[in-house]
Amino acid sequence: MATPPPPEDLEDLYEHAPCGYMSLQPDGRIVKCNATLCAWVGYSHDELHGKRLHDLLSVAGRIFFETHFAPLLRMQGYFDEVALDFIARDSTKIPVLANAMERRDDQGALLFTRITIFKATDRRRYERELLEARTNAQTAQRELQALNATLETRIRRAVEERLQIEESLARERQLAELREQFIAILGHDLRNPLASLDGGIRMLHGENLSPQGERVVKLLQGSTLRMSGLIDNILDFARTQLGGGIALKIEDDVEVQPVLEQVVDELRTATPDATIETEFTIPAPMRCDRIRIGQLASNLLGNALAHGHRTSPVRVRANAADGEFVLSVTNAGEPIPPSTMERLFQPFVRGTSGRNQDGLGLGLYIASEIARGHGGTLEAESTAEETRLTFCMPLTGNPVEPD
Known part of the structure; x- marks a missing residue:
């Protein structure tokens, strides 16, 4: 009579099963695991005891587990064949497939969660190669x-x-x-x-x-x-x-001060009740368009006379120093509102406080185009005390071609 085989050692079956076993407490900490899993990840039973599952996962695996599979486990009490990447002690990545099932008491309270883990290195490689081949063909x-x-x-x-x-x-x-x-x-x-x-x-x-x-x-x-x-x-x-564009006729050795003085004289004659004070310091001729510089100065001064208080003088200053020509026209009067200041150098924009409201609102736009054509800038400042328009132009720059 044949001798019956010895009974299966269940403890040995658990410890040395061809798959990894893990049990988690309700708080998610590892309470038990088998020797197979310990050998894969390189930690002892004692080292794994008390760790959380996500401590063994890659960063991407942690995010995916917490956002997808943990909610699924809580909702239905189990999940099957979840692809994860374990990180061993030596930082080696171990592709696995995991199955999980919750164990609850008669009142429905969670006792522990059992997880079965299978190595999936070859399977995952095959799946990647198949996916890559399909993707390459589709691509x-x-x-x-x-x-x-x-x-x-x-x-x-x-x-x-x-x-x-x-x-x-x-x-x-x-x-x-x-x-x-x-x-x-x-x-x-x-x-x-x-x-x-x-x-x-x-x-x-x-x-x-x-x-x-x-x-x-x-x-x-x-x-x-x-x-x-x-x-x-x-x-x-x-x-x-x-x-x-604004047509420019650039000339060398232009005497700018007589041009400015002529503009001031013409506007003094046209507005005899206004006071215009001048201060010019232009020691040498400049390279510019004589007519356009006079037109720019006339537009700035005309704007100041139209919107400034007659009881205060309009000041015109011009100087050429440190490689830059600066012309400023300053008048006292009501400050320019912020809404107007934003559009001041656009066409058809007129102030609201001047005496003469029959202009087209093109003067400052044309002046800004002349400034740009000379490679310079035209800027405005306005406070409760005064409004100043300032034209700055480099003395050694090249004019800008019109658009």
Whole structure:
């Protein structure tokens, strides 16, 4: 009679099973594990006792476990074949598959959680290789489809762009012709009558007029001066908006101080009730556009006279030192509101506190364009005491080409 086999040693079966066993307390700490798992991770029973499961996981595994599988375990009481990466004592990564099931008492209280762990190195490698092969095939197919679509799109776009370029060139030629005609007609039709009016006023100025006649002539002189400035601003604005930009005629060795003095004299004549104080320190000629610098100064001074208090003088200062030319115009008056300050150098922006509200709001915009054309800046400061507009230009810089 054959001798029956000895009974299975359950303790040995647990300790040396071909898989890892782990039991967790309700607080998630390891309370028991088998020798197989200890051998895989390189820790003894005592070292693993009291650790948490996520202490053995990689960083990504911890996040994935806590955000996905731990909630699933709490909700349904188990999970199957969860892919995790254990980190051994020597920092080796061990791919595993884990199954877990909760053990509860009759009242539903959690007693412990049992986890079975299987090594999955070969399986995970096979899955990665299979996924990579499938991904590569799909990628190749998508790349081929994308290449075909790209070629078709490029051909279509090339044809469309060619047609658009030809249409754009035709429109640009028409626009250039219309722009030149518009500016020429505008300048001719406005300047000629104004020139005749100015000539007639100059003839009357030499006549023996009554005091009232002298006052009328001075008023007419101021009006023609203002109209001339408006025409200049309108033409310059038309050029900037139609693509011509502010035209500059840069010259070397320009004596700027006489230009500024002439501007001040003209505006003194046009506004005899205003006080204009000047302080010019320009020791040497400069490289700039003589006419445009005079126009910039006239616009800044005209703005100060229009919005400043007549009881306080308008101060015009200019100096050239340390490689920079600085022109500032300062007046007392109501401060510029912040909402206006943000748009001060944009076209058609006018102040609300000046006496003369019939301007187009182009003066400061044109001045800023002239400043930019000279490679400089135009800035504004306004407080309850005074408002100052300051033009700064490098003495050795090159002018900026108009857009």
